[in-house]
Amino acid sequence: MRSDRGQSAPIGLKLAATGGLLFLHLPILLIFVYAFTTEEKSFVWPPPGLTTQWFAITWNRPDVWQALSLSVRVAAISTAIALVLGTLCAAAVSRTKFFGRETISLLVILPIALPGIITGIALRSAFALAEIPFSFWTIVLGHATFCVVVVYNNAVARFRRTSGSMIEASMDLGADGFQTFRHVVLPNIATALLAGGMLAFALSFDEVIVTTFTAGQQQTVPIWMLEELIRPRQRPVTNVVAMVVVLVTLLPILAAYYLTRDGDQIAGSGK
Amino acid sequence: MTFAVSFQKVSRHFGSVRAVDAVDLDIVPGEFFAMLGPSGSGKTTCLRLIAGFEQPTAGSISIFGERAEGVPPYRRNVNTVFQDYALFPHLNVLDNVAYGLMVKGVGRPERQKAAEEALALVRLPGYGARRPGQLSGGQRQRVALARALVNQPKVLLLDEPLGALDLKLRENMQEELKSLQKALGITFVFVTHDQGEALSMADRVAVFNDGKIMQIGTPEDIYQRPKTRFVADFVGSSNVLPPDFVQRYAGQHRWGSLRPESIRIGRAAKGDGVAARLVSTNYLGATIRLALDAEGLRLHAIVPAGAALPREGEAVVLTFNREHLHLMDELG
Numbered sequence: 001m002r003s004d005r006g007q008s009a010p011i012g013l014k015l016a017a018t019g020g021l022l023f024l025h026l027p028i029l030l031i032f033v034y035a036f037t038t039e040e041k042s043f044v045w046p047p048p049g050l051t052t053q054w055f056a057i058t059w060n061r062p063d064v065w066q067a068l069s070l071s072v073r074v075a076a077i078s079t080a081i082a083l084v085l086g087t088l089c090a091a092a093v094s095r096t097k098f099f100g101r102e103t104i105s106l107l108v109i110l111p112i113a114l115p116g117i118i119t120g121i122a123l124r125s126a127f128a129l130a131e132i133p134f135s136f137w138t139i140v141l142g143h144a145t146f147c148v149v150v151v152y153n154n155a156v157a158r159f160r161r162t163s164g165s166m167i168e169a170s171m172d173l174g175a176d177g178f179q180t181f182r183h184v185v186l187p188n189i190a191t192a193l194l195a196g197g198m199l200a201f202a203l204s205f206d207e208v209i210v211t212t213f214t215a216g217q218q219q220t221v222p223i224w225m226l227e228e229l230i231r232p233r234q235r236p237v238t239n240v241v242a243m244v245v246v247l248v249t250l251l252p253i254l255a256a257y258y259l260t261r262d263g264d265q266i267a268g269s270g271k
Numbered sequence: 272m273t274f275a276v277s278f279q280k281v282s283r284h285f286g287s288v289r290a291v292d293a294v295d296l297d298i299v300p301g302e303f304f305a306m307l308g309p310s311g312s313g314k315t316t317c318l319r320l321i322a323g324f325e326q327p328t329a330g331s332i333s334i335f336g337e338r339a340e341g342v343p344p345y346r347r348n349v350n351t352v353f354q355d356y357a358l359f360p361h362l363n364v365l366d367n368v369a370y371g372l373m374v375k376g377v378g379r380p381e382r383q384k385a386a387e388e389a390l391a392l393v394r395l396p397g398y399g400a401r402r403p404g405q406l407s408g409g410q411r412q413r414v415a416l417a418r419a420l421v422n423q424p425k426v427l428l429l430d431e432p433l434g435a436l437d438l439k440l441r442e443n444m445q446e447e448l449k450s451l452q453k454a455l456g457i458t459f460v461f462v463t464h465d466q467g468e469a470l471s472m473a474d475r476v477a478v479f480n481d482g483k484i485m486q487i488g489t490p491e492d493i494y495q496r497p498k499t500r501f502v503a504d505f506v507g508s509s510n511v512l513p514p515d516f517v518q519r520y521a522g523q524h525r526w527g528s529l530r531p532e533s534i535r536i537g538r539a540a541k542g543d544g545v546a547a548r549l550v551s552t553n554y555l556g557a558t559i560r561l562a563l564d565a566e567g568l569r570l571h572a573i574v575p576a577g578a579a580l581p582r583e584g585e586a587v588v589l590t591f592n593r594e595h596l597h598l599m600d601e602l603g
Contacts, residue, residue: 168324169357171344173371173422183374187361 028246035239043235054236061234064241067224074136074220075204078143079151082200083193085144086151091185094159105156112149119145120213127214134216142214143207147200154196158189195259198252206249221245273336275300275426275458276321281330283316290316292482293330298426300335303452303459305469308479309505314462317479318428321460322351335425345374350419351428354435356411358403364390364414365399371422389417392451409440416448420455429461433468445472466506470494478502495530498600503528510534510570517598526601533595534572536561536581537588544590549581565589 008014035054037047058064092098093105111119123142132138166188170180208222215223221241228238278296282289291313298304306314319325320332323344332339334349350371358367365386366373372382383399390396393413403411412432419427429448433441449472452459463469469476470490478485478493478501486498497503500511509528517527537544547565556576563570570589574580581587 163355163357165353165355165357166359168322168344169351169353169359169418170370170374171324172322172349172351173374173418174345175370175374176343176345179374183370184359 031239031242035236035243037236040233040235054234054240057234058237058240061237063219063224064237067219067221068241068244070136070139070218071205071221074139074143075201077140078147078204079197079200081140081144082147082151083197086148086196087155087189087193089148090152090155090159094156095164108152109149111145116146116207116209117213120210123210124213134214136218138214138216139211139218139220142210143204146207146210147204150200150203151193151196154192154199155189158192162188191259195256198256198259202249202252202256206245273300274298274333275302275335276460277333278317278320279331279333281317281320281327281332283313283320283325284328289482291320291327294482294484296477296484296487298458298460299475300425300458301456302474303449303461303472305461305463305473305476306479307463307466307469307476307506309464312479313482314464314477314479315430316482318351318430318460318462321426322349322428323347348422348424349426349428350422350424351430352412352415352419352432354430354432356403356415358411358414358418360403362403363399364395364401364403364406367403367414368399368418368421370418385421386417389421390414392420393417394447408435409444412436412444416451420457424457426458426460429459431462431464433463433465441468448472470506476506478506480505496597497528500526500528500599500601503597503599508571512596513568514602516568517596521593521596521598523598524602526599528597528599529570529591529595531560531571531573532558533591534563534570535590536572536574537590538581544588547587547589549583549585549587551583552580563587563589 009017033047034043036050036052037043038049038051039047089104089108093101093108120142123138123145127134127138166184167180170184171177175183206222207220208226211220211223219227222245225238225241228235274297276296276298278294281291281294281296283291294313294317296317306317308314316325320327321334321339323339323342323346327340334347339347359370362370365383368389369377369382369386372385377385387396387399390398393416395410395413395417398406398410398414403414406414412435415432432448433444436444445468448459448461461469461473470493473490475487476490476493477487480501486493486502488496493502493506497506497509503509503511507530509530512527512529514524514526518524521527536549545565547563547570550562550564550569553560553562554576555573558573559576559578559580561572561574561580563572572589
């Protein structure tokens with residue numbers, strides 16, 4: 001009989017774990033370091049010198065602001081659309097029984113299971129077929145396809161845990177449909193929606209593939225970065241923006257995790 | 272006369288299932304009315320039709336003289352105590368009770384005062400700040416009752432409200448509900464599958480089976496004078512006697528019923544009566560329940576505990592007063 005309790009792991013395992021973690025996270029650290037380098041044409045290790053000038057330069061570049069503003073607007077509107085559609089769809093699927101319910105459930109989740117490139121090509125050819133010019137709204141539509149899934153999954157899990165007779169009780173006590181939604185349904189699904197919404201926002205903010213296929217001339221932050229890497233000018237600006245993106249996407253995902261860790265899974269967070 | 276609730280040929284079908292089938296029903300204002308029946312007999316659907324959660328497929332419903340078809344639940348002066356209580360987990364007890372007044376736009380101080388009073392009425396004063404999750408089953412039940420009563424409904428609907436409580440608590444609540452109903456004078460409509468509960472609490476009982484009402488009457492009517500085999504068997508497990516048997520003792524060829532406590536047991540040697548054999552005895556505390564085999568007919572008798580009993584397997588003679596043999600409407 002032996003017990004592993006209190007014993008420390010073998011040294012080999014420790015080394016492997018450390019190595020794995022370093023392999024995952026060192027490149028990210030590297031990006032942060034390059035944001036301070038004095039060399040602007042290529043990334044040289046070690047950095048020849050350190051400077052904070054790139055933050056000021058980034059601040060004064062209008063293209064950065066355009067990309068950032070576009071990304072925030074796209075993410076905000078896609079998330080808003082997803083919140084409405086995802087909640088409605090989750091309510092329909094979990095509250096009522098109808099023909100084809102399981103199929104609808106599957107179809108809603110499908111966009112997140114499909115590779116982004118498939119969603120992208122499908123949307124692009126659909127837009128071309130319908131002769132819709134690429135615009136801000138085509139990007140929003142593309143992003144909404146996978147944002148809906150995230151909100152739907154969170155909402156459906158919460159709806160399943162709330163008792164259906166609560167809604168009847170509210171109506172019975174004199175509340176009409178709107179009051180029931182406002183005072184009973186919404187408070188019960190609020191944290192699930194907040195978590196789903198944050199995750200949707202983060203997904204939209206760093207999305208590349210679907211955006212490539214659905215954007216016209218506009219550049220969201222990730223697209224702008226790809227373009228920027230080709231040009232040998234003021235390279236560390238890209239790294240400064242990358243730092244911002246990491247913060248903007250990481251914080252909502254962490255918040256979503258803490259809001260729902262009491263049982264709801266954040267389905268689709270692995271995309 | 273204006274009835275509290277009146278059903279005229281009301282049906283509610285779900286696809287091919289006739290949950291409620293052409294039901295006629297009149298509930299008198301201020302009475303304690305029980306709907307009794309096995310699960311799936313349509314009693315709960317009738318309750319939901321009164322509450323407005325279901326709409327009739329055919330027929331008409333009126334509540335205090337007003338047509339109720341098409342009127343949504345939130346415009347009916349009727350409140351429900353749900354089987355699972357359906358308390359709002361995100362609100363504390365006081366806000367739960369005050370909910371009905373809140374959505375009607377009653378001001379905060381006023382509705383909280385009314386909610387406190389309702390909580391006092393169900394003997395839960397001072398519990399307002401707690402969350403439903405912190406209460407026991409019996410306390411949640413009282414909160415649900417207070418929440419329904421705070422709106423001062425004309426009819427209070429109770430959907431198996433005592434089903435989830437243990438025996439002792441259930442007996443206490445039965446008495447309390449009964450005296451609460453007397454004090455408030457509100458019409459109570461109570462759904463239950465427990466015949467003891469229906470008989471002990473209700474002024475009148477409707478016995479449901481297969482979406483139809485088998486019999487409506489006072490508990491005594493239902494218990495002593497069942498009209499059909501189903502009622503006799505479901506309410507208090509009467510002995511149902513086939514027409515041939517009844518013919519011999521009452522001269523009429525129709526189904527009869529005989530309450531187990533009406534049967535007397537005698538030694539086989541003496542007197543005439545129904546020859547039978549004692550199959551088994553069941554000790555119930557105050558009484559003993561006997562299973563008897565009378566010429567292939569299984570009968571039950573209840574005798575006071577302590578009476579001298581024959582041994583199991585022994586031959587006995589059963590006697591009963593002719594007037595205790597009740598003739599049902601069902602012919603052979």
